[in-house]
Amino acid sequence: MRRYAFAAIPLVAFLGIAGAVANTLYRESVDGYSPAAIPSALAGRRHPAVDLAPLAGLQTPGLNDHTVDGHIAIVNIFASWCVPCRLEHPALMKLAKDSRIKLVGINYKDAPQKAAAFLQENGNPFAAIGIDTTGRSSIDWGVYGVPETFVIDRTGRIILRHVGPIDEKSLVTDILPALEKIIAAE
Secondary structure (H helix, E strand, C coil): CHHHHHHHHHHHHHHHHHHHHHHHHHHHHHHCCCCCCCCCCCCCCECCCCEECECCCCCCCCEEHHHHCCCCEEEEEECCCCHHHHHHHHHHHHHHCCCCCEEEEEEECCCHHHHHHHHHHHCCCCCEEEEECCCHHHHHCCCCCCCEEEEECCCCEEEEEEECCCCHHHHHHHHHHHHHHHHHHC
């Protein structure tokens, strides 16, 4: 009898794991649950205070509260050394063409000359860029990796936090609907 009990352990473990996977897949398809979605403690609250110096080598101003407040803003935290940031850059260039929003950036723990070279080479989509060499300001935003993007309404309230690179799918399913919601509410 004991031998059969030990033989059943792998089967019970497999059934437990299969049940957990099936539950997650069911929740994704029915409820729209996403295990990758990371909620923001700042959602619905005013953005953290920001006062960052401009990125040297560009004619773009630094980033402060006055740059963001009063505008529908998208704040993108990026770095030149970040491969996903390079992948999302075309989507940011596309967003920058939308005259309804103000796209601003926080350059995270990056060498200023490398960040400036990256933007000069690929185009600068940002109306303002603040440098965060220590990462302290980004921590205030709740950022733990780059890229991360925040959609902010005219009152300075964070409406959406998007973790990871922006691509065409996230533009259509996350970013643009959040922008339309803000615009419709005005």
